[in-house]
Amino acid sequence: MSVENTSMTTEYDYSFFYEYNETCPPDDLSSVKDFKQVFLTPLYSLVFILGFIGNALVVCVLVKHRNQSNLTDICLFNLALSDLLFIFTLPFYSHYVRVSRWIFGDFMCRLISGSHQTGFFSSIFFMVVMTLDRYMIIVHAHRVARYRTMRAAIILTVFVWMLSLFVSLPDFIFTEAMKNDSDSQRFECDYPQNSTVWERYDLFTVNVLGLVIPLLVMVGCYSRIIPTLVTMRTTKKHRIVKLIICIVVVFFLLWAPYNISRFLKFLQDRNIIPSDHTWYKNVRMSITVTEAFAYTHCCLNPIIYAFVGQKFMRRALQLLKKLVPGYSRGLSDSSFRRSSVMSRSSEVTSTNVM
Template identity: 55%
Template sequence: MSGIGEEYSSTHGYYDDYQLSNVIVSPCNNASTFGIVFLPTVYCLVFILSFIGNGLVVCVLVKHRKQTNLTDICLFNLALADLLFALTLPLHTHYAVIGEWVFGDFVCCVSKVSHAIGFFGSVFFIMVMTLDRYVVILHPLTGGWYRTLGAGVAITVSVWTLSLTVSLPALIFSKVTNETYGKACRYAPENNFWNTYQLFADNILGLALPLMVMAGCYSRIIPKLVTMKSAKKYRVVRLIITIMVTFFLFWTPYNIYLVLEYLKNEGVFVDTECTLDSSLKLANVLTVALAYTHCCLNPFLYAFVGQRFAKRVLQLLRSWIPSGLLPHFAYVSESSSRRSSVMSRSSEVVSTFIK
């Protein structure tokens, strides 16, 4: 790959983190070969798995749109956000392998803003689903007034508008630039204010706020669930803990990297022997790969774990795939899912998580 003499850009974050030229071209970096091979491989896997998983969610919800509720609306939009996030990866995989951006200014701008909107949209819809679960569990009798189709549409429009607003810098400042190794697609703001804004958006809106919402809501939900008379309650508690731990473990390392990289570029750290620079670039490769994998997991954390949704997925697959090619469990009688048609109030509330 060309571009060995390029300096590392200080404008780094969710808008710019998939540029391998930012990771492997510094004279200080000793992880170039690893990065060139590793990140494009991860991008391809993330794209394929995200396309399959989130695509199935979208198809199932579209097919059963007449039975849509607020949970389904949020699942649908979460899947769309993850798809929007992942669909930019083939472009940047090509960019990483070739070593030069060949798609022009318009595609560069679209890819950056799509990437940013997809990320923030995914995070914001996760927060909406968390708050909805909080209201359903803690205030089941008084909090259901907003769970209508009209309210769901209004929430959807609001979340996508907020995601676009937060991502506007990517739309305004992304462009193709001429570098020593060729053309690059960069997020290149005109002053340092937008670098600081980006760091704030990435870490506060993209990590700290959703973690606070999940921790606050689930810390109240779990004790309530434990007191309910439902055989599924401990399964739900495990799912809640898995959701929180997964989000924290997959995104926190990359956000820590962003803060350290920002501080280095601001001159807080002095790196005379390239040790810090090399370590940060290797950390970038590893933490980006870990963070991007999260969009592949959302369908399993929020959709496929539900018995009703899983049944719908199997029905859809049976209509697409010839008989005999699916595993045996896909043809098991659906009677097991209908054995209990009468549920207590506790079971109905619990099923909000795994319906």
């Protein structure tokens, strides 16, 4: 982060975990800062509440039925844990946005930044694993069925978490709580000053590992899965095809705008593209908005990957029936049994896809 003239205030873009060089007067960016305080704080709170409820329910259901778990269930369990790790960091950044300073100290700066990145990457990586698992079990079922063992699932889970931790290590090691250049009483949580190496590293990992590669895997695998499903004799194939398309579209629509906005900002900071005051402010505003909507993906994961599956939905209803008296009073035992019988015919397909 560079030091500007004394008549200018360095505005810290605390939402994006990397520094930038200020080229705009503070008046031009004050509206962006005010928008963050008004927009991000309640949205982070909403994402935290909805994400915690949905992912915690996924964890509870899968723990309760752990003796019946397969590779898909283990991936769902770890995906929910990844999202929980991610959303637990949001209250800290919500406070950071609201007061415009980091008050939690250097250790928490490193821990929260690293946990945030670990939760982000592990969530993406487990979605990729689930996509590859669907592809193998549907397109090459006769070859891989015997390899989908509990031991293989545990090894794969450990590998994904270690990979996520490794990619996020710079945030654990190099981020720090440091004084603001213009206000010695105000601390920021960021990479060290003038650390362009880690700025580029962060941009590369988030764009390539967090968007480009996962999207290519999803498109490639699902383009093979859909024709195979269409030829299957199941009444649920149209619902499953629509669900697959929904998974790819939602992932792209939520994450692509954020990554594109960050890349545009990187080009601005390197003077590769024009950076007049209006364009500069608009790009930073777009990062704020697109980042907030991208973070809502952790709320949608339980709906997309878990609650749409009939087997999982049946288990969730049974758990809620025990935990919340009167929750399923409107569901008669006969209707619940009838729904269970109807879903058994497609349970194998639903399990493989979900």
